[in-house]
Amino acid sequence: MSNLARITPANWPHPADYAAPPTAADRTRWAEADRAARPERLGRLRKRMIQEGVDGYFGLRWEHMRYLTGLPFDESEVAGSGDSGKFMVGLEDVWVLADSRYTIAVQRECPDATLYEIELQLVDEWPGLVAKSGVSRVAVEAMTIPHLTWERLRAATPGIELIPVEGWVEADRQHKEPSELERVAAACAISDRALAALLPSIRQGVTEKDLALDLEWRIRTGGADRLAFDVACLSGAEAALPHGAPGLRPVKSGEVLLFDFGAQVEGYRSDMTRTLFVGEPRERDLEVYRMVAASQDIVFDALGEAVSSAQRGIALPAGPSFDHMARDLITGDGRFPAYGHGLGHGIGLATHELPGLGRRSADVPLPDRTVFSVEPGIYMEGEVGVRIEDLVIVDVEAGLVERITNFPRDEVVVGI
């Protein structure tokens, strides 16, 4: 079992323990790295296109728009942007669609792509786009394009073959470039700092909603461009809801307090969970906490061994094997139920991406030079919930298993 220290106000972490927010120079460097990497990203996609015998790739996912063209969209922007940002990759060129609201943004943000101005619905623009880009056999992101749109595009250009494809860019995006990992780590440090800064504000009587808003504010004024997702702050038995929302419940002594949150830095995200103890921890809650920490520990140990083996040429284990390892430890102990969700997920432009470390994730070796979460939990309905979530970089060539969430995982006591 883990050796966890007890962390009280006397030895609480301090915001200055964590890396400073990114500078303007960092941001410029990252933008330049992205622009320099884009031809290689497109080159890998085109290699796949040629292998699969297509001469066009029609993309609709915002992560892919950003990765391949530079357009800084995310889930909040796509809700209102219509067909703007969708893109066609040919064997030589890239076209980015934009209606009048987005033409200037595309010209600014996608310097190496060609603006394709649209005025009408996608189906009405499609024949022109296909003609202009000269494609005849087009891979289409079929887990994103709505069924009805697919049918309409097919009918609009009967001579053009549409090939439903899935996962091409996702598979590529799980291998992270150094400047991508830097941004994930920078987002982690902003989150660590924000939680350290919040600790003194956690007093009995303050509500989950107050604390969630306070933490969000610290993240967004502490160097983040935005949140990765809404802050979860759940106290006591509410922490047993793995996706609960902060409510008007006041923080109470003798309860746990769970925070799940993340930041975005130039498009790249962090994701961390800490479960704190308000006042003197209850024995049962400590037992649950130690069990979760132990189940996370064995995963980190196993990742270290896996990277050593990989340096000797043995493939990394598959994601599900790590989930089973953590789950079996909890189940084997017999006192508590194991988490119902997966052990972890890749992270980058999206909060959840490949690789998957769930029970039902793909049974293929983990990719190299990647970053993902390790987040076991125990949820006892009506009683208590505990989750601990860290991000970890795995890099075989560098012999590296690096936890980049640095806020302590020990028994942190607050509100006293």
Added chain:
Amino acid sequence: MSNLARITPANWPHPADYAAPPTAADRTRWAEADRAARPERLGRLRKRMIQEGVDGYFGLRWEHMRYLTGLPFDESEVAGSGDSGKFMVGLEDVWVLADSRYTIAVQRECPDATLYEIELQLVDEWPGLVAKSGVSRVAVEAMTIPHLTWERLRAATPGIELIPVEGWVEADRQHKEPSELERVAAACAISDRALAALLPSIRQGVTEKDLALDLEWRIRTGGADRLAFDVACLSGAEAALPHGAPGLRPVKSGEVLLFDFGAQVEGYRSDMTRTLFVGEPRERDLEVYRMVAASQDIVFDALGEAVSSAQRGIALPAGPSFDHMARDLITGDGRFPAYGHGLGHGIGLATHELPGLGRRSADVPLPDRTVFSVEPGIYMEGEVGVRIEDLVIVDVEAGLVERITNFPRDEVVVGI
């Protein structure tokens, strides 16, 4: 042309000019109204199902989940919720899918639906769902379901007929219930208050980002559950980007300052735009502003006449006719280009919904008892942009054309 007053600090609006934030009693009343209305909403859907000869309706859009089942999802939650929240409406019952992360939420929030627990991918759960719900001919939201998912569901249950449908629930949702309109108006009042409260903070040198965050904070601590969408704050020539993002540009005297923002109250949204003058307005900017205000005025006048006619049995005009009216006024004047976007859009659970008031919106009469934006603009690239956006309720029976955005549309001067 409009008679617009000049509003300086001496006669600025004050937060207390607008309705107070909703109380806990308001929220309870709205929740009860929703629960009471849900059987009628489902009844209208089932009537359509029977007309079209289907015995099941498989829904995937979060607006529809919320409207028909009560599950309080929005675009931020669906990003990570997998298949949870998707739902099947049968002729008698409703089933809401949830994996282990969401089962408690569904039980709490959807008291009149049946939880359908899922562990696997949708395609693997589908045969069980179809069997349990006893459906054999299923309408599927075909503008939301991904093409690949559609193909997989079809292959998984060859004996079940899938019918691609679009717009059934959208058409219904544009007719608003009184308690829906109350929430949109409450969200408007929160936005009005927040902007009034922000005015003294608008000083030369403060950046667009600072002001956007400040305004957001006032909205979220002023009674909103969340933003309707990210705050846009654009100064000077940046205001010519109808979808620009706030940057590090400092506010400067002699420039315009455009805010486009909205709040959410118990799921219902507001959306407003104001273009303020920082320091002494430039003559050219005033001319643009007055032109935009005039183009909005003639729409409101025409709406008033349309409602009077409708009370005598004449159908309301179609959305595009109002767009043409505002656009033609600007174009006919000849000095400035007209907006490239649409004149307006319905609003409710989603920020953009039916009815559409764009050039290419459906050429059908506006629905009765509805709410939409009227937001003409003029964008001169590299020079200046002006947009004025108000929400308006149209209710023929009540003889009502009510602007529910109450912050003045006059020439508001700030930063002096």
